[in-house]
Amino acid sequence: xxxxxxxxxxQVNAGLQKNRSDLSNLQNQAAxxxxxxxxxxxxxxxxxxxxxxxxxxGAQQFIKNINQAxxxxxxxxxxxxxxxxxIMRAKExxxxxxxxxxxxxxxxxxxxxxxxxxxxQAIQVANRKMGDRFLFGGFRTNTAxxxxxxxxxxxxxxxxxxxxxxxxxxxxxxxNRVFLGESREARAPRVPEPSxxxxxxxxxxxxxxxxxASQFPELRPSPPQPEGPRAHEQKVAENISETWRSGGTNxxxxxxxxxxxxxxxxxxxxxxxxxxxxxxxAQVVVARSEIGTRMSTLNSASENLSKGVVENKSLASSLEDxxxxxxxxxxxxxxxxxxxxxxxxxxxxxPSLLDFLR
Amino acid sequence: MSKIHAMMDIGKxxxxxxxxxxxxxxHNIANKSTEGFSRQRxxxxxxxxxxxxxxxxxxxxxxxxxTRVSNPYIEKQLGLERSVNGYAEAKAEAMGRVEQAxxxxxxxxxxxxxxxxxxxxxxxxxxxxxxxxxxxxxxSADFLAKDFSRLNNQLKSVQRDFDGQITxxxxxxxEMTKEVATLNEKIQQVELSGGHANDERDRRxxxxxxxxxxxxxxxxxxxxxxxxxxxGNSALLVAGYDAKRLEVTPTPETATKAExxxxxxxYNSERAEPLVVTSQFTGGKxxxxxxxxxxxxxxxxxxxxxxxxxxxxxxxxxxxxxxxxYNDSGVDFFQLPKDIRHASTSLKLDQRVAEDxxxxxxxxxxxxxxxxxIASAIASLQQVxxxxxxxxxxxxxxxxxxxxxxxxxxxxxxxxxxxxxxxQLTNLRxxxxxxxxxxxxxxxxxxxxxFDASARLIRTADxxxxxxxNLKRM
Numbered sequence: 166x167x168x169x170x171x172x173x174x175x176q177v178n179a180g181l182q183k184n185r186s187d188l189s190n191l192q193n194q195a196a197x198x199x200x201x202x203x204x205x206x207x208x209x210x211x212x213x214x215x216x217x218x219x220x221x222x223g224a225q226q227f228i229k230n231i232n233q234a235x236x237x238x239x240x241x242x243x244x245x246x247x248x249x250x251x252i253m254r255a256k257e258x259x260x261x262x263x264x265x266x267x268x269x270x271x272x273x274x275x276x277x278x279x280x281x282x283x284x285x286q287a288i289q290v291a292n293r294k295m296g297d298r299f300l301f302g303g304f305r306t307n308t309a310x311x312x313x314x315x316x317x318x319x320x321x322x323x324x325x326x327x328x329x330x331x332x333x334x335x336x337x338x339x340x341n342r343v344f345l346g347e348s349r350e351a352r353a354p355r356v357p358e359p360s361x362x363x364x365x366x367x368x369x370x371x372x373x374x375x376x377x378a379s380q381f382p383e384l385r386p387s388p389p390q391p392e393g394p395r396a397h398e399q400k401v402a403e404n405i406s407e408t409w410r411s412g413g414t415n416x417x418x419x420x421x422x423x424x425x426x427x428x429x430x431x432x433x434x435x436x437x438x439x440x441x442x443x444x445x446x447a448q449v450v451v452a453r454s455e456i457g458t459r460m461s462t463l464n465s466a467s468e469n470l471s472k473g474v475v476e477n478k479s480l481a482s483s484l485e486d487x488x489x490x491x492x493x494x495x496x497x498x499x500x501x502x503x504x505x506x507x508x509x510x511x512x513x514x515x516p517s518l519l520d521f522l523r
Numbered sequence: 524m525s526k527i528h529a530m531m532d533i534g535k536x537x538x539x540x541x542x543x544x545x546x547x548x549x550h551n552i553a554n555k556s557t558e559g560f561s562r563q564r565x566x567x568x569x570x571x572x573x574x575x576x577x578x579x580x581x582x583x584x585x586x587x588x589x590t591r592v593s594n595p596y597i598e599k600q601l602g603l604e605r606s607v608n609g610y611a612e613a614k615a616e617a618m619g620r621v622e623q624a625x626x627x628x629x630x631x632x633x634x635x636x637x638x639x640x641x642x643x644x645x646x647x648x649x650x651x652x653x654x655x656x657x658x659x660x661x662x663s664a665d666f667l668a669k670d671f672s673r674l675n676n677q678l679k680s681v682q683r684d685f686d687g688q689i690t691x692x693x694x695x696x697x698e699m700t701k702e703v704a705t706l707n708e709k710i711q712q713v714e715l716s717g718g719h720a721n722d723e724r725d726r727r728x729x730x731x732x733x734x735x736x737x738x739x740x741x742x743x744x745x746x747x748x749x750x751x752x753x754x755g756n757s758a759l760l761v762a763g764y765d766a767k768r769l770e771v772t773p774t775p776e777t778a779t780k781a782e783x784x785x786x787x788x789x790y791n792s793e794r795a796e797p798l799v800v801t802s803q804f805t806g807g808k809x810x811x812x813x814x815x816x817x818x819x820x821x822x823x824x825x826x827x828x829x830x831x832x833x834x835x836x837x838x839x840x841x842x843x844x845x846x847x848x849y850n851d852s853g854v855d856f857f858q859l860p861k862d863i864r865h866a867s868t869s870l871k872l873d874q875r876v877a878e879d880x881x882x883x884x885x886x887x888x889x890x891x892x893x894x895x896x897i898a899s900a901i902a903s904l905q906q907v908x909x910x911x912x913x914x915x916x917x918x919x920x921x922x923x924x925x926x927x928x929x930x931x932x933x934x935x936x937x938x939x940x941x942x943x944x945x946x947q948l949t950n951l952r953x954x955x956x957x958x959x960x961x962x963x964x965x966x967x968x969x970x971x972x973x974f975d976a977s978a979r980l981i982r983t984a985d986x987x988x989x990x991x992x993n994l995k996r997m
Binding site: 325376380517 | 555556562618619622623625626627628629634635637638639641645646648649650652653833837840841844852886887888889890891892893894895896897899900902903905906907909917918920921922924925927928929931932935946949950953954955957958959960961965968
């Protein structure tokens with residue numbers, strides 16, 4: 166092949182350029198310690214990397230959710246433990262006043278005062294707050310759920326916390342269930358039908374919009390219930406009678422009934438209260454064990470997430486981080502290639518016939 | 524019978540021939556690095572011999588022509604490949620710019636802001652009573668909306684940048700076509716009188732390659748030696764001595780092109796209506812830039828708009844069912860853009876939410892500060908495949924990044940491949956037409972020697988004359 170001078174120079178140029186660009190690419194990788202510095206470096210890994218980052222942040226958020234829920238649950242648990250202690254104390258007092266051998270009108274009257282105090286404590290516990298939030302008011306967390314008379318002002322809402330992509334765990338126990346013995350369905354805050362007053366021009370979206378009620382069960386409208394203050398009172402009355410039927414116990418009523426019996430010096434009344442105190446205690450214990458189960462659910466979910474976080478990080482690292490050993494050896498290789506092509510270039514460019522015509 | 528003065532004549536002409544050859548070598552050496560130059564050589568022929576019968580003797584040599592060494596097929600192929608190379612290089616460079624807008628390796632991008640938005644919704648669900656979490660929710664949504672428009676605008680500014688490049692390239696093409704038309708005239712003049720317009724032809728071939736690198740053209744040389752150039756399918760740029768101009772002009776939005784983006788127009792004559800010929804340009808640098816500007820970025824804008832709109836519509840749908848801090852329901856969270864088109868730039872928070880975070884709805888039923896069901900449902904939208912029913916917002920965006928990455932990578936790979944093809948062809952061309960200094964040095968010596976020898980011939984003839992003239996005295 167005939168070799169023109171320009172070919173040599175072009176070749177030297179192209180070769181050096183390629184070597185230098187390879188080297189600068191590797192040096193960039195060494196400086197950032199990242200294999201992927203832009204999506205085109207490895208499109209597949211780059212998209213997986215974005216997905217792992219989303220997962221990672223999701224997991225970290227779920228861990229935050231869980232920590233928040235845990236403190237709420239722990240605090241509820243403590244309060245219920247205190248409530249248990251109060252009922253135990255009331256029971257001890259009731260036992261001591263349940264026969265005529267050791268008790269008389271005087272002791273019963275002084276015990277009644279103590280029971281009144283205990284009842285006040287019980288209300289206080291039921292109105293316990295964590296930060297600004299009342300623990301036992303259902304969704305109504307910004308007003309005290311119980312009046313001094315033991316009337317419930319909260320609702321039956323369970324505050325659900327997302328603990329991973331799939332599941333949610335309630336973090337509160339509505340006070341009406343644990344202290345008034347009402348069923349789960351009672352006072353559940355109803356979801357109204359969505360209003361149909363869609364503003365004009367609303368119907369233009371050509372993109373699919375998901376009907377929220379179909380995917381979030383908690384947003385499904387609940388059946389209509391009687392409204393208005395009278396209806397509410399009627400509902401309360403119904404609830405109470407239902408409570409009696411279903412065996413639920415109103416803790417505060419038990420205490421106030423006990424107090425009345427003591428004041429009335431009624432041995433039978435105190436004896437009857439004993440049974441009811443037992444069922445009140447059982448009710449609180451059941452709620453505590455329910456909370457205990459939630460706690461262990463939260464703990465195991467948190468552990469799983471932490472494990473996931475570690476796995477995620479190592480996956481991300483394997484996707485984007487450079488293998489240092491490989492990189493260094495690559496760097497050495499391209500460096501020596503560059504030197505070799507510099508050396509050969511000097512040989513290629515220099516001599517011409519003119520240098521020998523002397 | 525030979526004559527002495529014929530000898531002298533041979534010597535003289537031979538000296539002139541050597542000089543021509545030396546001059547040509549000098550021309551070759553001087554143009555060693557001139558782009559598109561083909562080495563030239565002197566074609567020598569023997570003169571017609573004279574004499575009678577068996578005694579015919581030569582009358583020396585004459586320089587018949589200076590021709591260039593060139594293979595027209597390789598030149599043509601090189602032109603085609605350089606055109607493809609121009610397209611591939613422009614596209615790779617353009618995709619690099621596009622890709623930069625999606626690069627989240629070191630900076631915060633849409634992926635991050637989407638995650639932040641849903642995390643803020645989780646925080647809001649954790650603490651619906653708090654003004655702080657509401658504010659955080661509003662801020663993260665605001666950042667998300669701003670990042671949608673950041674991405675949209677970044678892509679737009681890339682488009683504007685391409686427009687600048689296209690304008691520049693069109694100007695260059697116009698300059699070159701004008702020069703080709705001038706060269707057409709010169710070459711015709713030279714070659715009608717039987718000469719070889721070597722340097723002019725080299726220059727014209729180079730220009731054709733350079734125009735082809737910028738825009739897809741078809742060209743052919745007619746019998747009259749002039750070259751006719753057609754750009755795209757119908758824009759006749761050069762015919763005979765005449766060059767027509769292409770121009771760029773901003774035009775309104777169409778289905779295939781954004782508002783204000785430049786169209787390329789062609790004027791058939793000074794008076795004629797301008798013809799929009801943009802869609803004919805699918806090759807060369809202009810073709811690559813147009814493809815990325817209109818098809819690639821156009822599609823990305825569409826996807827981004829669709830994503831922004833779906834996002835806002837779905838969040839709104841859930842949010843409107845909820846009750847806010849004032850026990851109102853039916854309040855939007857985002858101000859839904861009027862149209863899907865441009866949704867990513869016009870997306871912003873609903874006026875009421877922007878002014879007062881208490882307007883953010885968290886509750887599914889009125890009157891309960893701690894009701895977090897709506898906030899929680901908004902957070903769960905992260906897992907809902909609302910993009911065409913097959914992808915979540917995250918997945919949709921991630922696949923968009925992947926697509927851009929793959930397109931960029933493919934463009935870079937094919938540019939590299941094409942560069943190699945052009946390099947090989949250029950090598951082949953240089954091997955035929957390129958100047959070799961060694962060769963020229965050899966020729967210099969060769970013709971210098973023949974120049975010397977011819978001079979010696981003249982001197983010999985001169986001495987012979989002297990001898991003849993001195994015959995009488997002897």
